[in-house]
Amino acid sequence: MLNAFLNCLKIPELRARIFTTFGFIFIARIGAAIPLPGVNPEPLQRFYESQSSNAILGLFNMFTGGALFNGAVFALGIMPYISASIILQLMTAVVPTLARLQQEGEIGRQKITQYTRYLTIGIALVQGLLMTLALSNYPEKIFPGYDMATWGPIVIMQNQFWFILTSTLFLTGGTILLMWIGEQITQKGVGNGISLLITIGIIADFPNAIMAAYSLVTAPEGAETTMSIPVAMLMVFLFIAVVAGIVAVTQAVRKIPVQYAKRVVGRKVMGGQSSFLPLKVNYSGVMPVIFASAILLFPGQILEMLYGATDIEFFRSAAQVFNPQKVWYFLIYTLLILGFSYFWVSIMFKPIQIADELKKNGGYIPGVRPGEPTAKFLDFVMTRLTLAGSIFLAAIALFPNLIMMTQDIPQSIALFFGGTGTLIAVGVMIDSMRQIETYLLQRHYDGFLKKGRSRSRASARTKQLVDTSELKNLGALWTPLTIIFIVGLVSWVLREFVL
DSSP: OHHHHHHHTTSHHHHHHHHHHHHHHHHHHHHTTSBOTTBOHHHHHHHHHTOSOOHHHHHHHHHTTTTTTTTBTTTTTTHHHHHHHHHHHHHHHHOHHHHHHHTTTHHHHHHHHHHHHHHHHHHHHHHHHHHHHHHHHOHHHHTTTOOHHHHOOSBOOSOHHHHHHHHHHHHHHHHHHHHHHHHHHHHHSSSOHHHHHHHHHHHTTHHHHHHHHHHHHSSOTTSSSOOOHHHHHHHHHHHHHHHHHHHHHHHOEEEEEEEEOOEEETTEEEOOOEEEEEEETTTTTTHHHHHHHHHHHHHHHHHHHHHHHHOOHHHHHHHGGGOTTSHHHHHHHHHHHHHHHHHHHHHHOOHHHHHHHHHHTTEEOTTSOTTHHHHHHHHHHHHHHHHHHHHHHHHHHHHHHHHHHHHOOOHHHHTTSSHHHHHHHHHHHHHHHHHHHHHHHHTTOOOSOOTTSOHHHHHHHHTOOOOHHHHGGGHHHHHHHHHHHHHHHHHHHIIIIIO
16 A cells, blocks of 8 residues: 555656645645634633534534634635535426536536535525624524633624624635635545545544543543543444444445347457446445535524524524434434435436446346336336445434433544544545546556455566656655644644643
């Protein structure tokens, strides 16, 4: 695997994409640490550290990479764009104009992308306005349990109107900048940019989770919350098992055998070969979890903000339906994952088109007639695979909530034992590594895994040495990257242990 990482630097195009991705991620992390003008994030951070669970806001803070409780310009994160994408996807299925645009190819997709951007700006403006109103008037309503007399004021700007105006514009601009960064990573970097931004935000809280777990293990016996060493070892084993299970199901496929008939083309005999059609068990990947999480976060956050801005008890009662520790949340979350799994498969998987392509190329599934029967067979198999994959997704997504409710483990730790964050992180990392491996295989390098390859090729690649002539110009790149890493490490140490 070390050779694979070194080989990534030997391909100029891939090397440029990797460094471009790191650069944009660095910008995103800086924006998550710059507070809004007029906001003092220190009381909010101390309040968050004293809480074992923050329900909806805890999940939203995870998706923003800690920007929410930093009072940062990226406090809204990329979720307005995700919400806009979901709304446009749903409208595409019911609005004929959008459906026609989707069928027009690249031009239609560009038009839908433009509509998504406009809708993102509208959602960000509404969320930013409600958030600033709540912070200014009722911070204890948007952050349940927050006492201004105990923790201190969050907004320190005297001119309330100017604070609301500027903060709303900054929050909206931060979301637009994140949207642009995500698109740039997708075009010029490695992996899906929007998903990578969410993943980096999730991983950013991993060191704090390790420190919180260590403090629980080393806590004295009289402490309120402790964790014994056997339980800690069990949790580590459980974490590894969950990640392994996610990887296994993400990579699992159902191989449908395909036989190609022999054809005579000139003097050559074509076809007569056996192959297979791989149908993924989790065909929709992490998209149902992202969509379901965004759907649950969006109304819950809006209701909490409306309650904070208007002090109407109805909005608070309605927001409790979306509390991750309530039974209704479990039920709605499961149904949304199931629904979005089938919705995504219905959009992306085209059994009729696959059946026509097989028929044109002289291929058929043994025991199934070509044409419409093949399409029905593929739809039958994919329907049952989607059910199994969606049930697994729902179980993994709800697992941290069960741990918090049964074992009394803080949310910052439990979120990494499965759940939305781990599903997204593992899935996105696998997709990014698969894209990198494509570049490596195109240049006749080994990828990250050698399992399933011929012995002669694998042994030859194992002995492959790094071509220093292609790496001789990388010295100028290592220096700024090393400086950035050292500055980031020193900043984190000062923030956690000194300041």
